[in-house]
Amino acid sequence: MSIASIMVSLDRGEAASARVRLAADLARRFEATLTGVAARKLPHPGPAADIASAQSSYDEERAKLAEELARARDIFEDEAGGDIRTGWREAEDEAEAFLVRQARGADLVVVGREAGRPGAEDMAVDPGLVLMEAGRPVLVVPPGVERLQAARIVVAWKDAPEARRAVSAALPFIRRADQVHVAAAGSEARFEGAEEVSELLARHGAHVTTHLWNAPVRETADEILRFAKRQDADLVVMGGYGHSRMREWLFGGVTRTMLRTSPLCCLMSH
Secondary structure (H helix, E strand, O other): OOOOEEEEEOOOOOOHHHHHHHHHHHHHHHOOEEEEEEEOOOOOOOOOOOHHHHHHHHHHHHHHHHHHHHHHHHHHHHHHOOOOOEEEEEEOOOHHHHHHHHHHHOOEEEEEOOOOOOOOHHHOOOHHHHHHHHOOOEEEEOOOOOOOOOOEEEEEOOOOHHHHHHHHHOHHHHHHOOEEEEEEEOOOHHHOOHHHHHHHHHHOOOOEEEEEEOOOHHHHHHHHHHHHHHOOOOEEEEEOOEEEEOOEEEEOHHHHHHHHHOOOEEEEEO
Protein backbone atom coordinates (compact mmCIF):
# COMPACT_ATOMS: atom_id res chain seq x y z
CA MET A 1 0.00 0.00 0.00
CA SER A 2 1.15 3.53 -0.80
CA ILE A 3 -0.43 6.97 -0.95
CA ALA A 4 0.12 8.78 -4.25
CA SER A 5 -3.06 10.88 -4.43
CA ILE A 6 -4.82 12.73 -1.60
CA MET A 7 -8.06 14.71 -1.90
CA VAL A 8 -9.19 17.29 0.62
CA SER A 9 -12.67 18.77 0.92
CA LEU A 10 -12.92 22.56 0.99
CA ASP A 11 -15.66 24.75 2.41
CA ARG A 12 -15.90 28.24 3.89
CA GLY A 13 -15.76 27.09 7.50
CA GLU A 14 -13.01 28.15 9.88
CA ALA A 15 -11.54 24.63 9.97
CA ALA A 16 -10.90 24.44 6.22
CA SER A 17 -7.50 26.16 6.33
CA ALA A 18 -6.15 23.84 9.03
CA ARG A 19 -7.52 20.82 7.17
CA VAL A 20 -5.64 21.80 4.01
CA ARG A 21 -2.42 22.34 5.96
CA LEU A 22 -2.77 18.87 7.45
CA ALA A 23 -3.47 17.30 4.06
CA ALA A 24 -0.56 19.19 2.47
CA ASP A 25 1.80 17.95 5.18
CA LEU A 26 0.71 14.38 4.43
CA ALA A 27 1.25 14.98 0.71
CA ARG A 28 4.82 16.07 1.44
CA ARG A 29 5.42 13.10 3.71
CA PHE A 30 4.19 10.57 1.16
CA GLU A 31 5.32 12.51 -1.93
CA ALA A 32 1.70 12.53 -3.10
CA THR A 33 -0.37 14.86 -5.23
CA LEU A 34 -2.91 16.93 -3.28
CA THR A 35 -6.21 17.86 -4.93
CA GLY A 36 -8.66 20.34 -3.46
CA VAL A 37 -12.36 19.68 -4.04
CA ALA A 38 -15.26 22.10 -3.56
CA ALA A 39 -18.87 22.17 -4.73
CA ARG A 40 -22.25 23.57 -3.85
CA LYS A 41 -25.68 23.13 -5.38
CA LEU A 42 -27.56 26.25 -6.38
CA PRO A 43 -30.78 26.66 -4.41
CA HIS A 44 -34.08 25.99 -6.09
CA PRO A 45 -35.50 29.25 -7.41
CA GLY A 46 -38.34 30.67 -5.41
CA PRO A 47 -41.49 32.18 -6.83
CA ALA A 48 -40.83 35.13 -9.15
CA ALA A 49 -43.12 37.74 -10.61
CA ASP A 50 -41.78 37.25 -14.10
CA ILE A 51 -39.07 35.57 -16.17
CA ALA A 52 -36.77 38.57 -15.88
CA SER A 53 -36.90 38.46 -12.09
CA ALA A 54 -36.25 34.72 -12.07
CA GLN A 55 -33.26 35.14 -14.39
CA SER A 56 -31.87 37.95 -12.27
CA SER A 57 -32.15 35.84 -9.12
CA TYR A 58 -30.47 32.91 -10.86
CA ASP A 59 -27.61 35.11 -12.09
CA GLU A 60 -27.08 36.46 -8.59
CA GLU A 61 -26.85 32.94 -7.15
CA ARG A 62 -24.43 31.88 -9.89
CA ALA A 63 -22.21 34.88 -9.16
CA LYS A 64 -22.32 34.15 -5.43
CA LEU A 65 -21.32 30.53 -6.04
CA ALA A 66 -18.45 31.59 -8.30
CA GLU A 67 -17.16 33.86 -5.53
CA GLU A 68 -17.43 31.09 -2.94
CA LEU A 69 -15.57 28.62 -5.13
CA ALA A 70 -12.89 31.19 -5.89
CA ARG A 71 -12.45 31.84 -2.17
CA ALA A 72 -12.22 28.10 -1.47
CA ARG A 73 -9.57 27.76 -4.16
CA ASP A 74 -7.63 30.69 -2.69
CA ILE A 75 -7.65 28.99 0.72
CA PHE A 76 -6.44 25.76 -0.85
CA GLU A 77 -3.61 27.38 -2.81
CA ASP A 78 -2.50 29.57 0.10
CA GLU A 79 -2.39 26.71 2.61
CA ALA A 80 -1.08 23.95 0.34
CA GLY A 81 2.07 25.87 -0.53
CA GLY A 82 4.10 25.65 -3.70
CA ASP A 83 6.36 22.71 -2.89
CA ILE A 84 3.93 19.88 -3.66
CA ARG A 85 1.99 18.78 -6.73
CA THR A 86 -1.56 20.07 -6.55
CA GLY A 87 -4.81 19.96 -8.48
CA TRP A 88 -8.23 21.57 -8.14
CA ARG A 89 -11.79 20.35 -8.82
CA GLU A 90 -14.93 22.43 -8.45
CA ALA A 91 -18.54 22.23 -9.59
CA GLU A 92 -22.08 23.42 -9.17
CA ASP A 93 -23.25 20.18 -7.57
CA GLU A 94 -24.13 18.54 -4.28
CA ALA A 95 -20.94 18.67 -2.21
CA GLU A 96 -20.96 15.02 -1.12
CA ALA A 97 -21.96 13.64 -4.51
CA PHE A 98 -19.20 15.58 -6.27
CA LEU A 99 -16.53 14.53 -3.76
CA VAL A 100 -17.61 10.89 -3.95
CA ARG A 101 -17.25 10.93 -7.73
CA GLN A 102 -13.85 12.60 -7.59
CA ALA A 103 -12.67 10.08 -4.97
CA ARG A 104 -12.21 7.48 -7.70
CA GLY A 105 -8.88 9.23 -8.35
CA ALA A 106 -7.72 9.27 -4.71
CA ASP A 107 -5.91 6.92 -2.35
CA LEU A 108 -7.09 8.95 0.65
CA VAL A 109 -9.93 11.44 1.14
CA VAL A 110 -9.59 14.10 3.87
CA VAL A 111 -12.80 15.63 5.26
CA GLY A 112 -13.89 17.65 8.28
CA ARG A 113 -15.38 15.87 11.26
CA GLU A 114 -18.85 17.39 11.09
CA ALA A 115 -21.07 18.96 8.48
CA GLY A 116 -22.96 22.12 9.33
CA ARG A 117 -20.12 24.01 11.00
CA PRO A 118 -20.85 27.73 11.38
CA GLY A 119 -19.97 29.53 8.16
CA ALA A 120 -19.51 26.36 6.13
CA GLU A 121 -23.05 26.33 4.74
CA ASP A 122 -23.75 23.90 1.92
CA MET A 123 -20.15 23.42 0.78
CA ALA A 124 -19.37 21.29 3.85
CA VAL A 125 -19.67 17.55 3.31
CA ASP A 126 -21.19 15.01 5.67
CA PRO A 127 -18.22 12.76 6.58
CA GLY A 128 -20.47 9.77 7.23
CA LEU A 129 -22.03 9.94 3.80
CA VAL A 130 -18.63 10.24 2.12
CA LEU A 131 -17.31 7.34 4.19
CA MET A 132 -20.18 5.07 3.19
CA GLU A 133 -20.23 5.92 -0.52
CA ALA A 134 -16.70 6.85 -1.63
CA GLY A 135 -15.19 3.37 -1.57
CA ARG A 136 -11.94 4.95 -0.38
CA PRO A 137 -10.33 5.34 3.05
CA VAL A 138 -11.49 8.58 4.66
CA LEU A 139 -9.44 10.62 7.11
CA VAL A 140 -11.86 12.53 9.35
CA VAL A 141 -10.19 15.62 10.82
CA PRO A 142 -11.58 17.45 13.88
CA PRO A 143 -11.77 21.27 13.90
CA GLY A 144 -8.52 22.96 14.87
CA VAL A 145 -6.21 20.05 14.02
CA GLU A 146 -3.64 21.10 11.42
CA ARG A 147 -0.99 18.40 11.73
CA LEU A 148 -1.12 14.63 11.96
CA GLN A 149 2.15 13.19 13.21
CA ALA A 150 0.76 9.64 13.54
CA ALA A 151 3.76 8.58 15.61
CA ARG A 152 1.43 6.63 17.91
CA ILE A 153 -1.59 4.95 16.41
CA VAL A 154 -4.51 3.09 17.96
CA VAL A 155 -6.19 0.45 15.81
CA ALA A 156 -9.74 -0.06 17.13
CA TRP A 157 -10.08 -3.66 16.02
CA LYS A 158 -13.24 -5.56 15.28
CA ASP A 159 -13.08 -8.70 13.16
CA ALA A 160 -15.12 -7.36 10.25
CA PRO A 161 -14.35 -6.47 6.61
CA GLU A 162 -14.52 -2.76 7.35
CA ALA A 163 -11.76 -2.98 9.98
CA ARG A 164 -9.61 -5.17 7.73
CA ARG A 165 -9.86 -2.61 4.95
CA ALA A 166 -9.05 0.20 7.37
CA VAL A 167 -5.90 -1.57 8.56
CA SER A 168 -4.76 -2.12 4.98
CA ALA A 169 -5.42 1.54 4.14
CA ALA A 170 -3.45 2.65 7.20
CA LEU A 171 -0.29 0.66 6.40
CA PRO A 172 1.60 3.70 5.03
CA PHE A 173 1.03 5.39 8.41
CA ILE A 174 1.62 2.25 10.44
CA ARG A 175 5.00 1.54 8.84
CA ARG A 176 6.22 5.00 9.88
CA ALA A 177 4.76 5.01 13.41
CA ASP A 178 6.84 4.71 16.57
CA GLN A 179 4.16 2.63 18.28
CA VAL A 180 0.95 0.93 17.20
CA HIS A 181 -1.66 -0.36 19.65
CA VAL A 182 -4.20 -2.90 18.42
CA ALA A 183 -7.19 -2.81 20.79
CA ALA A 184 -10.33 -4.94 20.85
CA ALA A 185 -13.21 -4.38 23.25
CA GLY A 186 -16.19 -6.35 24.51
CA SER A 187 -16.93 -9.69 26.10
CA GLU A 188 -15.77 -11.49 22.93
CA ALA A 189 -12.61 -9.43 22.45
CA ARG A 190 -10.31 -12.41 22.92
CA PHE A 191 -11.97 -14.12 19.94
CA GLU A 192 -11.63 -11.16 17.54
CA GLY A 193 -8.14 -12.06 16.33
CA ALA A 194 -6.40 -8.90 17.57
CA GLU A 195 -3.20 -10.85 18.24
CA GLU A 196 -3.10 -12.06 14.64
CA VAL A 197 -3.54 -8.52 13.38
CA SER A 198 -0.67 -7.41 15.60
CA GLU A 199 1.51 -10.18 14.15
CA LEU A 200 0.63 -9.04 10.63
CA LEU A 201 1.54 -5.45 11.41
CA ALA A 202 4.79 -6.57 13.01
CA ARG A 203 5.68 -8.28 9.74
CA HIS A 204 5.21 -4.91 8.10
CA GLY A 205 7.77 -3.46 10.50
CA ALA A 206 5.45 -1.97 13.09
CA HIS A 207 6.28 -1.76 16.79
CA VAL A 208 2.96 -3.15 17.97
CA THR A 209 1.21 -4.22 21.18
CA THR A 210 -2.19 -5.85 21.72
CA HIS A 211 -4.83 -4.76 24.22
CA LEU A 212 -8.10 -6.53 25.09
CA TRP A 213 -10.82 -4.73 27.03
CA ASN A 214 -13.95 -6.15 28.57
CA ALA A 215 -15.77 -2.84 28.15
CA PRO A 216 -19.51 -2.71 27.41
CA VAL A 217 -20.27 -1.95 23.78
CA ARG A 218 -21.94 1.34 24.66
CA GLU A 219 -18.69 2.53 26.27
CA THR A 220 -16.31 1.38 23.53
CA ALA A 221 -15.85 4.76 21.85
CA ASP A 222 -15.10 6.50 25.15
CA GLU A 223 -12.68 3.73 26.10
CA ILE A 224 -10.87 4.06 22.75
CA LEU A 225 -10.48 7.80 23.22
CA ARG A 226 -9.34 7.49 26.85
CA PHE A 227 -6.79 4.86 25.86
CA ALA A 228 -5.54 6.93 22.91
CA LYS A 229 -5.07 9.93 25.21
CA ARG A 230 -3.06 7.84 27.70
CA GLN A 231 -0.83 6.65 24.87
CA ASP A 232 -0.45 10.17 23.46
CA ALA A 233 -1.83 8.91 20.15
CA ASP A 234 -3.24 11.25 17.52
CA LEU A 235 -4.68 8.76 15.03
CA VAL A 236 -7.38 6.12 15.43
CA VAL A 237 -7.77 3.51 12.69
CA MET A 238 -11.14 1.75 12.53
CA GLY A 239 -13.87 0.40 10.33
CA GLY A 240 -16.93 2.50 9.61
CA TYR A 241 -20.00 0.41 10.36
CA GLY A 242 -23.43 1.30 9.05
CA HIS A 243 -26.10 0.66 6.47
CA SER A 244 -28.59 2.60 4.41
CA ARG A 245 -32.31 2.71 5.12
CA MET A 246 -34.65 5.00 3.20
CA ARG A 247 -31.63 7.00 1.96
CA GLU A 248 -30.38 7.66 5.49
CA TRP A 249 -27.09 6.27 6.75
CA LEU A 250 -27.51 4.55 10.09
CA PHE A 251 -24.30 4.06 12.04
CA GLY A 252 -23.36 1.84 14.91
CA GLY A 253 -22.71 3.55 18.23
CA VAL A 254 -18.90 3.62 18.01
CA THR A 255 -18.83 4.93 14.44
CA ARG A 256 -21.49 7.54 15.19
CA THR A 257 -19.67 8.79 18.29
CA MET A 258 -16.30 9.02 16.57
CA LEU A 259 -17.75 10.88 13.58
CA ARG A 260 -19.49 13.40 15.82
CA THR A 261 -17.17 13.97 18.77
CA SER A 262 -13.67 12.48 18.37
CA PRO A 263 -10.95 15.06 19.15
CA LEU A 264 -8.49 12.85 17.25
CA CYS A 265 -8.14 12.19 13.54
CA CYS A 266 -9.83 8.96 12.50
CA LEU A 267 -8.81 6.92 9.48
CA MET A 268 -11.91 4.94 8.50
CA SER A 269 -12.94 2.51 5.79
CA HIS A 270 -16.32 1.03 5.01
